[in-house]
Amino acid sequence: MIRLATATDLPSVAALEAELFGPDAWDLAALRSELEGPGRRFVVDVGDDVRAYAVSRVAGDVVDLQRIGVAPAHRRAGVATGLLEELMAHPAGADRMMLEVSAANDSAIAFYLRHGFTRIGTxxxxxxxxxxxxxLSVELPAQSSTPGPAASSPSQSCS
Incomplete structure (x- = not known):
């Protein structure tokens, strides 16, 4: 189930962050900043615990995809796709999404290309x-007035 993240999710997200990103992992303070900061959308996919999470930040007409992290046991099951679609469905007035991904991460680049992103630079x-x-960048669909699955979940600061 995808829903907006809450403060109680942060320890689980921090543990997953450390597992996935090692020395580049965000700590609890950085995660709290992403949860509470203006223009952010922080969503989690939960079962018994947090299986995955995604964070975006809106700046004007651009949604900057900050992170998608999926626990290794839940990869290749559509979890990242669900999170990406959730963020893309709530552009908060933006008309495109951009992100940076390691140039050596062929599987992540292929994932984003399958979802309509194009390479725009290095x-x-x-x-x-x-x-x-x-x-990478992708044009976003016009904003819908129909709430998505995370819209009825606990609130968080999102523009």
């Missing part, structure tokens, strides 16, 4: 280890 030495990022 950010040289973008990551802490000096590796490059591929910049």
């Amino acid at each position: 950010r040289r030495r973008y990551y802490r280890d000096g590796s490059d990022a591929t910049v």
Whole structure:
């Protein structure tokens, strides 16, 4: 089930962050900032615990996809697709979504290309280890007035 994240989800998200991103993981303070910050949308996919999460940030006409993290046991099951679709369905007035992904992460790039993203550039030495990022973008559908699945969940600061 996909829903808006709450403060009680943060310890589980932090543990998953550490597992997935190692030294580049966000700590609890950074996660709380993403949860509470203006223009953010922070969603989780939950079963018995948090299986996956995604965070976006709206700045003007652009949604910046900050993170999608999926527990290894739940990969290749459509979880990331559900989270991405949830964020894309709530653009908060933006008309496109952008993201950076490691240029070496072929599976993630393929995932985003399957969902309509196109390559628009490269950010040289973008990551802490000096590796490059591929910049991707997709046009978003016109904003619907119909609430999505996370709209009826506990509230959070979202524009």
